[in-house]
Amino acid sequence: MPVSSLDRRRFIQIAGAGAVAATQIGCGRHQIALGQRREIPTTCELCPNKCSVIAVVEDGLIRKLNPNPENPKSRGMLCARGNAGLLQVYDPNRLKRPLIRAGARGEGKWREVSWDEAFDYTAQRLSAVKEKYGPQGVLWSSTEAFAEVFFKNLGMAFGSPNIVRHPTLCLASVNLAYSMTFGTVPSFDLLNANYVIMAGANRFEALITPDTMDLIESTMNRKTRLVCLDPRFTVTASRADEWYPVKPGTDMAFILAMLHVIISEGRHDKEFVANYCQGFEQLAELVKQYTPEWAEKETEIPAADIVRIAREFSDAAPRAVFYAGRRSSTYQNDFQMRRAQAILNAVVGNWDREGGMVPNAKIALGEYMFLPWDDPQAPRVDEMEKNFPLAAKGDGAYLKLRENVLAGSPYPVKAWMILKQDPLNALPEQAKTMRMIEQMDFIAAIDIQMSDTTWYADVVFPESTYLERLDPIEVLSGIWPVVVLRQPVVKPVYDTKPCLDIVQGLARRLGLQQYFDYTIEQWNDAAVKELPLEMPLEYLKKHGVYTPPGGPKYGATLNPEHRFVTKSGKIELYSERLQEAGHDPLPVYQPPLGPPEGRFRLVLGRKAYYTHANSTSNPWLLDFAPENHLSINPAAAASVGVADGDMVEVSSSVGAVRLRARLTQEIRPDCVYMLHGFGKQSPWLKRAYHRGGSDAAILETAWDKVSGNAAMHETFVKIRKV
Amino acid sequence: MSKSHKFRFVISGLAAIAVAVVLTTAVNAGTPQPKGNEGKGRYYFKQTCKECHTKGAEGGEVTPLTKTTAQWKAYFLKGKHAGGTEALTKIMPDTQILDVQTFLVNHAADSLQPETCGK
Numbered sequence: 001m002p003v004s005s006l007d008r009r010r011f012i013q014i015a016g017a018g019a020v021a022a023t024q025i026g027c028g029r030h031q032i033a034l035g036q037r038r039e040i041p042t043t044c045e046l047c048p049n050k051c052s053v054i055a056v057v058e059d060g061l062i063r064k065l066n067p068n069p070e071n072p073k074s075r076g077m078l079c080a081r082g083n084a085g086l087l088q089v090y091d092p093n094r095l096k097r098p099l100i101r102a103g104a105r106g107e108g109k110w111r112e113v114s115w116d117e118a119f120d121y122t123a124q125r126l127s128a129v130k131e132k133y134g135p136q137g138v139l140w141s142s143t144e145a146f147a148e149v150f151f152k153n154l155g156m157a158f159g160s161p162n163i164v165r166h167p168t169l170c171l172a173s174v175n176l177a178y179s180m181t182f183g184t185v186p187s188f189d190l191l192n193a194n195y196v197i198m199a200g201a202n203r204f205e206a207l208i209t210p211d212t213m214d215l216i217e218s219t220m221n222r223k224t225r226l227v228c229l230d231p232r233f234t235v236t237a238s239r240a241d242e243w244y245p246v247k248p249g250t251d252m253a254f255i256l257a258m259l260h261v262i263i264s265e266g267r268h269d270k271e272f273v274a275n276y277c278q279g280f281e282q283l284a285e286l287v288k289q290y291t292p293e294w295a296e297k298e299t300e301i302p303a304a305d306i307v308r309i310a311r312e313f314s315d316a317a318p319r320a321v322f323y324a325g326r327r328s329s330t331y332q333n334d335f336q337m338r339r340a341q342a343i344l345n346a347v348v349g350n351w352d353r354e355g356g357m358v359p360n361a362k363i364a365l366g367e368y369m370f371l372p373w374d375d376p377q378a379p380r381v382d383e384m385e386k387n388f389p390l391a392a393k394g395d396g397a398y399l400k401l402r403e404n405v406l407a408g409s410p411y412p413v414k415a416w417m418i419l420k421q422d423p424l425n426a427l428p429e430q431a432k433t434m435r436m437i438e439q440m441d442f443i444a445a446i447d448i449q450m451s452d453t454t455w456y457a458d459v460v461f462p463e464s465t466y467l468e469r470l471d472p473i474e475v476l477s478g479i480w481p482v483v484v485l486r487q488p489v490v491k492p493v494y495d496t497k498p499c500l501d502i503v504q505g506l507a508r509r510l511g512l513q514q515y516f517d518y519t520i521e522q523w524n525d526a527a528v529k530e531l532p533l534e535m536p537l538e539y540l541k542k543h544g545v546y547t548p549p550g551g552p553k554y555g556a557t558l559n560p561e562h563r564f565v566t567k568s569g570k571i572e573l574y575s576e577r578l579q580e581a582g583h584d585p586l587p588v589y590q591p592p593l594g595p596p597e598g599r600f601r602l603v604l605g606r607k608a609y610y611t612h613a614n615s616t617s618n619p620w621l622l623d624f625a626p627e628n629h630l631s632i633n634p635a636a637a638a639s640v641g642v643a644d645g646d647m648v649e650v651s652s653s654v655g656a657v658r659l660r661a662r663l664t665q666e667i668r669p670d671c672v673y674m675l676h677g678f679g680k681q682s683p684w685l686k687r688a689y690h691r692g693g694s695d696a697a698i699l700e701t702a703w704d705k706v707s708g709n710a711a712m713h714e715t716f717v718k719i720r721k722v
Numbered sequence: 723m724s725k726s727h728k729f730r731f732v733i734s735g736l737a738a739i740a741v742a743v744v745l746t747t748a749v750n751a752g753t754p755q756p757k758g759n760e761g762k763g764r765y766y767f768k769q770t771c772k773e774c775h776t777k778g779a780e781g782g783e784v785t786p787l788t789k790t791t792a793q794w795k796a797y798f799l800k801g802k803h804a805g806g807t808e809a810l811t812k813i814m815p816d817t818q819i820l821d822v823q824t825f826l827v828n829h830a831a832d833s834l835q836p837e838t839c840g841k
Binding site: 165172369371390395566577 | 759760761762764765768769787831832833834835836837838839840
């Protein structure tokens with residue numbers, strides 16, 4: 001009898017059926033006969049932080065997930081999501097075996113099939129599209145995962161230039177802005193900073209990791225002064241020393257006015273600027289116009305406070321940071337706003353200093369050298385070279401790509417392969433994404449659950465969960481980087497496969513097997529061969545993480561001979577490259593549009609219980625926030641006749657959703673707020689099904705002009721009691 | 723070294739740098755981006771060049787960041803290896819050289835390399 005079926009049977013015997021039983025096991029309330037107890041280190045997948053965990057496995061069942069203190073990034077902490085991850089394995093509603101659609105798309109009729117049939121059918125449909133439209137007629141989209149590399153490689157080996165990833169729905173603008181200024185994206189040494197400014201970033205509520213806890217602790221102990229700018233009184237605002245309900249979309253005015261004060265008063269780090277930066281004179285000239293009094297009119301933050309904060313910030317430097325934030329898909333000028341942040345950080349000389357911004361240290365992994373393929377013949381369908389010539393081409397620009405696919409320009413794209421992504425909830429303007437789905441001849445999805453988008457697929461490949469599979473070994477870069485291993489802690493409970501097996505199954509049938517002629521073990525052997533360990537793989541299997549000795553290091557780039565990876569070799573306050581591409585070479589302020597009469601700006605946010613749109617069906621997490629509401633200021637609510645608890649319709653030019661109103665003083669009267677990740681339409685997401693509303697249904701399509709990043713705070717909505 | 727010798731040395735050094743800058747600038751302006759296969763170039767670079775060009779090895783460490791775009795273009799225009807003593811074609815065929823050149827130029831020290839998350 002295969003162990004996987006033994007595990008499943010034993011699980012059902014012990015726990016009874018379904019989620020209730022699984023919950024009991026995880027909570028430790030259910031008594032089970034104790035068999036062999038093992039503690040297996042592995043790596044979490046519930047959010048981008050990738051903490052190290054130790055799975056406690058008894059009698060073939062995961063009893064609990066604990067933090068792994070050997071990882072300095074995650075230390076002795078595992079958040080709510082990390083703890084709840086084990087329910088992915090025992091979720092009775094997860095994808096259990098390959099499926100082929102048996103009815104109309106979205107009808108929910110499926111046929112369980114063998115892996116061979118799923119592979120054969122998919123390869124045949126992809127080949128048909130390739131034959132008719134060329135390899136560029138197949139789109140490959142994915143979100144971040146250790147095994148994403150295999151999926152992307154299959155798309156490229158197939159010959160498609162159209163690989164699109166998640167960054168332009170998340171942090172492409174911050175990545176590009178810091179890359180164009182410093183040649184790299186640094187980490188922020190929050191643990192050692194004495195002065196932190198967070199604008200729009202909500203670390204105390206949206207991402208609870210050890211460095212968040214560090215900041216909370218140092219803020220509460222008054223070691224770190226925290227200034228928060230946010231239209232909402234978030235948890236971060238509540239823990240800050242100062243909170244300013246900044247007028248939405250004007251953060252850049254605040255930053256430019258800080259630069260005005262710092263430069264006009266000679267508070268910048270003159271030696272650092274002289275040695276490492278170029279374009280200071282042009283910057284100084286530009287910011288002359290951005291006085292604190294001007295910024296007060298834009299931001300609604302008093303000029304005296306801007307002056308004081310600028311002085312305090314420069315006094316605290318280099319242990320002072322203007323935190324970049326994570327999701328930066330906000331406004332159409334987000335890239336330039338992030339550039340202004342980067343420049344502010346640069347001129348106070350916090351670069352590569354303790355408590356400042358630190359370039360990520362790296363650990364070199366070896367590579368399994370597989371045979372490379374020919375370049376695709378066609379250009380990208382999103383025309384990156386023309387539209388976003390400075391952006392990361394390998395990531396694509398999701399919203400522009402969707403526009404062009406819908407227009408069939410410059411050529412038709414008729415098949416869609418999707419890995420671990422739910423575009424129906426991840427992209428603004430759900431109706432447009434649905435039109436994109438409708439115009440596809442074929443769609444296949446690799447996922448662990450039946451997401452809203454997977455619901456419309458023609459073929460569904462069930463992937464093993466992160467606790468059931470061996471993934472590529474990865475380096476988590478940072479101030480103190482580590483190498484982590486994700487290894488299976490239990491055998492797959494159902495008939496599922498890891499990503500590489502799925503990719504190889506398809507590659508064999510598409511005649512591309514020569515590019516995937518290796519095992520995951522060979523891949524990982526090659527990765528670790530240069531680590532300074534006697535038996536690196538054995539070490540990682542035992543510890544889950546390799547941490548180089550010595551701790552964080554600072555100052556490696558603080559040598560006037562150091563060449564930054566920029567055009568000039570210096571930190572570029574002024575960017576010739578931006579000018580050549582037709583953009584402002586310095587951050588020039590553009591005021592945002594205000595809401596028209598009777599409308600409100602929709603702002604979005606995250607809670608640390610949920611990752612993107614894909615963990616609201618987890619019962620432990622759903623208990624924390626069972627549905628999303630519309631947060632609205634009482635004055636604004638009164639103006640549209642809405643009382644606390646009323647059901648309201650929230651509508652924009654592209655759609656409408658219904659939510660219950662939550663009246664609160666914790667938001668400006670010109671904004672309303674809703675939590676991302678709700679309003680699921682897939683009946684297989686039983687717990688999350690039809691709870692709350694999806695922001696994707698009402699967000700309008702807009703993007704940042706330089707990076708192509710989605711601009712998700714540019715939608716004005718109407719509120720109506722229903 | 724006397725002061726005047728030092729001065730002449732510095733001046734001649736500066737002149738050499740100026741010539742190099744002019745040369746590389748001219749190369750940069752006049753030479754189009756190579757149109758080889760970057761993925762294959764990376765593969766050949768790692769398989770062939772990295773045999774000797776790693777830290778502590780005979781050829782010393784070489785990475786794409788070792789030179790600027792113009793310097794890589796100038797290097798491949800010259801087509802010489804091992805301090806100018808050997809033709810590059812002795813190391814690998816022309817088609818592979820073009821691929822390696824494309825990889826190195828696209829990832830040179832002054833190239834546009836926006837970072838992303840994940841791989």
